[in-house]
Each structure stands twice: as structure tokens, then as C-alpha cells.
Amino acid sequence: MTNSQTATRRAADTEYGGERSSATPSPAARRMRRSLLHLVLAIVAALYLSPLLYMLVTSFKTGEAAGSTDPQWIPSPFTVQAYKDVLGATDSPVLRWLFNSVLAATAHAALVLVTATPAAYALARLRFRGRGVIFTSIVATLFVPPMVLLIPNFLIVNELAWVDSLPAVIVPGAASAFGVFFLRQFFLTVPLELEEAAELDGCNRWQIFVKVVLPLSKPALTTLGMLAFLANWNDFLWPLYVLLSPESLTLPAGLANFQNANNIHYDLLMAGAVIASVPVLLLYIVAQRWVIEGVSRSGLKG
Numbered sequence: 001m002t003n004s005q006t007a008t009r010r011a012a013d014t015e016y017g018g019e020r021s022s023a024t025p026s027p028a029a030r031r032m033r034r035s036l037l038h039l040v041l042a043i044v045a046a047l048y049l050s051p052l053l054y055m056l057v058t059s060f061k062t063g064e065a066a067g068s069t070d071p072q073w074i075p076s077p078f079t080v081q082a083y084k085d086v087l088g089a090t091d092s093p094v095l096r097w098l099f100n101s102v103l104a105a106t107a108h109a110a111l112v113l114v115t116a117t118p119a120a121y122a123l124a125r126l127r128f129r130g131r132g133v134i135f136t137s138i139v140a141t142l143f144v145p146p147m148v149l150l151i152p153n154f155l156i157v158n159e160l161a162w163v164d165s166l167p168a169v170i171v172p173g174a175a176s177a178f179g180v181f182f183l184r185q186f187f188l189t190v191p192l193e194l195e196e197a198a199e200l201d202g203c204n205r206w207q208i209f210v211k212v213v214l215p216l217s218k219p220a221l222t223t224l225g226m227l228a229f230l231a232n233w234n235d236f237l238w239p240l241y242v243l244l245s246p247e248s249l250t251l252p253a254g255l256a257n258f259q260n261a262n263n264i265h266y267d268l269l270m271a272g273a274v275i276a277s278v279p280v281l282l283l284y285i286v287a288q289r290w291v292i293e294g295v296s297r298s299g300l301k302g
Contacts, residue, residue: 052277059083059270066267082271086258094275096247097254100166102279104250105232107170112228113221116179121209123180124187125195135184141177150241157242168242169235169250179224186220187213226287233280251276 025033053073058066059082060075066082086094123135153172162168190213198208214221239253249257255272 055270055273055277058266059274061267063265063267066265066270082267083275086268086271086275089258091246092254092258093247094251094254094258094272097249097251098275098279100249101233101251101276104166104169105229107166108174108232109225109228111170111174112176112179113225115175116183116224117214117217117221118209120180120183121187121213124184126205135180138177138180142181150238153238154241163242164244164248166248169232169239172238173232176224176228179228182224182227183217183220186217190216222287226283229283230280 054071057073057075060078060080061072062077062079062081065072065075086092119138123131123138157163157168157172160167162171194212194216195208198212203211233250234252235250236252236256239250240256243249243253246254246257255276258272259269
């Protein structure tokens with residue numbers, strides 16, 4: 001290569017390198033983009049959180065201030081009288097409703113995990129005739145409207161003498177088609193080599209499932225348990241059908257009756273809503289890391 005060709009090559013490299021370097025964002029531009037992204041996220045978060053914040057603020061207002069047409073974000077005067085009235089109401093045992101909801105939602109979530117986990121593992125790993133048909137049938141039930149099952153479930157619960165008792169809101173729905181689908185998708189991501197290694201070490205199928213698969217599935221199990229807990233916690237229509245006495249009601253159904261009796265006392269209504277929201281928010285704060293990991297590894301990312 002001659003000296004002129006070498007000089008031409010160096011000039012071309014310098015020119016192209018300059019173009020590439022100019023296309024790369026500068027540190028100042030990256031900081032600006034990051035700041036704009038954080039600003040947009042802050043605005044979106046404020047839009048989502050503002051109703052919750054106003055609910056919390058209103059629960060600390062007096063009855064007159066809560067019903068005022070002039071909204072105030074700072075309670076004046078600040079009072080907890082609404083919580084005292086809600087928790088001390090004799091005709092509306094809110095603490096009893098709260099206990100019923102926690103017990104029912106926890107037991108329901110546990111039953112969902114117990115039924116969905118082995119079914120999902122069998123559909124993900126075992127080879128048997130009709131496996132595809134069974135899985136398709138289970139997934140197809142997700143398209144059945146819940147209202148269609150309302151009367152059949154009530155007839156079954158009535159035959160079992162569970163009406164006006166917590167098993168009526170715990171057991172129906174415990175065989176979760178979504179739970180089977182969700183966990184099956186997660187089990188398919190577990191490396192098959194780990195199970196084959198355990199089998200070579202002398203483990204049978206049950207030992208592989210309990211000692212290898214389940215410990216690796218904590219994120220998915222936590223996510224499904226939380227989703228099942230929230231579904232039962234927020235259920236409103238079904239408890240109204242099967243729970244009759246005030247002492248047997250869960251929190252959503254009980255607060256609906258409480259709202260009918262106090263439809264103009266917004267401070268009391270907001271206090272009841274805060275009480276219903278706090279356990280769910282605490283649950284999500286504790287389990288959010290597992291939930292994010294479980295959803296990302298199950299193939300159900302939005």
C-alpha cells in the first residue's frame with residue numbers, strides 16, 4: 001500500500017469515526033433523557049396515587065369538611081374520629097369483617113397453590129395421552145363468564161350446608177384454571193437438566209418435584225398466591241349471595257352495607273376504604289420482588 005493510499009484510509013477512518021462518535025449521545029444528553037423519563041414516570045405515578053392520597057386525607061377530616069364541595073388536600077382540623085366511629089360501630093363489626101377477609105383470602109390462596117401446583121407440573125413435565133386436550137380444556141374454562149357459575153355454585157354450597165359460613169367463599173374457585181396455566185408456563189422455564197441430575201442421584205418424581213422444582217419456583221408460587229389472595233379479598237358479589245348474617249360477612253360485602261347506611265358520611269366511607277386497602281398494600285410491598293420475578297419468568301409480561 002502506497003503512502004497516498006494509507007493517508008486516504010486514515011482520513012476515511014477519521015471521518016467515519018467522527019460520524020459514529022457524533023451519533024453517540026453525550027453524557028449531558030443522556031442525563032436529559034433520564035430526567036425527562038423520570039418526570040414522565042412521576043406524573044403517571046401522581047395520577048395513579050392521587051385518588052388513594054385523597055382517600056387517605058379525607059379519612060382524617062371531619063364530617064363537614066369531608067362533604068365540602070371545596071376539596072382540601074390538608075385536613076383542617078386533623079382528626080381520627082372517623083376511624084373511631086368505624087371501628088366502634090356495633091351494627092357494623094368492621095374488625096370482624098377484616099378478620100373474615102384475611103382468613104378467607106389466606107385459606108383460598110393456600111388451596112389454589114395446593115391444587116394448581118401438582119396439576120401444572122404434571123402438564124409441564126409428564127408425558128401421557130391426552131395431555132394437550134386436558135390443558136386446552138382447562139385454559140378454555142378461562143373464557144367462561146363467572147356469572148354463569150353463580151347459580152350452580154350456590155346450589156352446590158347449599159347442598160353442602162356451607163351457606164353463611166366462610167367455606168362458602170374459600171372453596172369455590174380453589175381449582176384455578178389460571179393458576180394451572182400460570183405455573184405450567186413457569187415450570188417450562190425450569191432447566192430440565194436439574195431434574196435429570198436429581199433422577200440420576202436416585203430421586204423419584206415426587207422427590208424431584210418437592211426438593212428441586214418447588215424451591216426454584218418460589219417467585220411463581222408467591223405471585224400466584226398473591227393474585228389468588230387479592231381475587232378473594234376483592235370478591236364482592238359472591239359473598240353477598242352466600243353470607244347472610246352481619247358477623248359472617250367479608251370486608252367488601254360488609255363495607256357495601258356500611259356504605260348504604262352511611263352514604264353521606266364520606267369521612268366514614270373513606271376510613272373504611274383505607275382499612276380495606278392497608279393489608280393489600282402491605283402484602284404487595286412485602287412480595288413485590290417475588291411478583292416481578294415470577295411474572296417475568298412465566299412468559300406473561302405485558
